[in-house]
Amino acid sequence: EIVLTQSPGTLSLSPGEGATLSCRASQSVSSGSLAWYQQKPGQTPRLLIYGTSSRATGIPDRFSGSGSGTDFTLTISRLEPEDFAVYYCQQYGSSHALTFGGGTKVEIK
């Protein structure tokens, strides 16, 4: 099973600042098969990024994904008030199981 480790656990930032979230895999993620989701309290997860760097429909361009192999990054260029949430990475490169990272909470400083 591929274990995903997200860091930091919590990021305290102000609106307008940039955010960099890390997701590290225990082994190489096949074909860059990594996605990112946003989840706000009491809400369903929302797909942001798939295939490491492709934005899902309707996702603003301040969200970007990058990385390869075992190291992946979600970058939010300028935080809007609605961006404060928990973010999860997910790998789908394995042939028999999916895994999620433990999440990074982006909170208002």
Next chain:
Amino acid sequence: EVQLLESGGGVVQPGGSLRLSCAASGFSFSTYAMNWVRQAPGKGLEWVSAISGNGASTYYADSVKGRFTISRDNAKNTLHLEMNTLGAEDTAVYYCAKVPSVWLILWYFDLWGRGTPVTVSS
């Protein structure tokens, strides 16, 4: 409207059983693989199980293998999760989720339901 609606959650005693359902609408249900993902209170997301569009292929997380069974009724556009020998560690909100590809089963998710809560407690 494209949506998924889970039902069947509730409170069950340790060792008990529960059957969850997920009603799909607004898309060609039988074409897409479906998954269950759960989230324990205050915790992160955990993938549980997946099933192909025709139901022929299924996958399970090690934590539920042998206890949970995923199935689907394409005539009724419904996904199920039969859960047996439940323990406190199974307490979570259970989401059904759709993959965006007609060809792939273990993939990312472009549509999630709102979830149904399961509490295992005596």
